[in-house]
Amino acid sequence: AQRVTQPEKLLSVFKGAPVELKCNYSYSGSPELFWYVQYSRQRLQLLLRHISRESIKGFTADLNKGETSFHLKKPFAQEEDSAMYYCALSGWGAQKLVFGQGTRLTINP
Amino acid sequence: DVKVTQSSRYLVKRTGEKVFLECVQDMDHENMFWYRQDPGLGLRLIYFSYDVKMKEKGDIPEGYSVSREKKERFSLILESASTNQTSMYLCASSSLAGGTGELFFGEGSRLTVL
Numbered sequence: 001a002q003r004v005t006q007p008e009k010l011l012s013v014f015k016g017a018p019v020e021l022k023c024n025y026s027y028s029g030s031p032e033l034f035w036y037v038q039y040s041r042q043r044l045q046l047l048l049r050h051i052s053r054e055s056i057k058g059f060t061a062d063l064n065k066g067e068t069s070f071h072l073k074k075p076f077a078q079e080e081d082s083a084m085y086y087c088a089l090s091g092w093g094a095q096k097l098v099f100g101q102g103t104r105l106t107i108n109p
Numbered sequence: 110d111v112k113v114t115q116s117s118r119y120l121v122k123r124t125g126e127k128v129f130l131e132c133v134q135d136m137d138h139e140n141m142f143w144y145r146q147d148p149g150l151g152l153r154l155i156y157f158s159y160d161v162k163m164k165e166k167g168d169i170p171e172g173y174s175v176s177r178e179k180k181e182r183f184s185l186i187l188e189s190a191s192t193n194q195t196s197m198y199l200c201a202s203s204s205l206a207g208g209t210g211e212l213f214f215g216e217g218s219r220l221t222v223l
């Protein structure tokens with residue numbers, strides 16, 4: 001079975017501090033991992049996916065198959081990073097995503 | 110600008126009523142999905158569809174059905190609404206091309222069942 005766990009419902013950090021949103025997954029096959037973000041009053045949208053290995057808005061995430069983790073990181077948080085973040089998983093080439101419970105990130109000035 | 114449009118942003122229904130939630134996408138995507146979004150539970154997949162007239166159950170299909178008569182339209186039906194179906198419902202679409210496609214979401218339909 002596919003499962004995604006985000007252990008922190010809420011995360012609050014100060015502007016300029018490093019941010020790490022945790023994501024652990026359970027999947028027996030080869031996974032594809034994603035981070036989606038929902039800013040206030042906006043649609044849920046893709047932030048990044050592990051196969052592209054990109055840095056988006058200063059965020060990076062590395063797939064660690066040994067620890068079955070895909071933590072989202074940013075070295076210096078900005079106030080505009082405040083949002084709801086969801087980690088998601090699919091089987092390789094599969095079409096549907098399983099989402100985690102979400103983490104609400106608040107960046108304090 | 111690609112778009113997924115959910116026809117109703119806010120609905121208030123009574124227990125036992127039949128509820129229709131409509132979703133239309135203009136990207137010619139093959140895949141369409143219905144999720145419900147609840148605090149602390151994240152997004153849970155209700156149903157999805159790979160093609161016209163095709164549907165597959167997601168993780169929480171009980172109490173719901175779907176209809177996909179045209180490629181661009183995917184409807185979620187609550188045959189007899191119950192209070193535990195009060196939630197935010199999100200429609201999404203994606204393309205089959207290139208593996209697991211990016212999901213494009215609608216703005217959501219907030220349903221309250223009294």
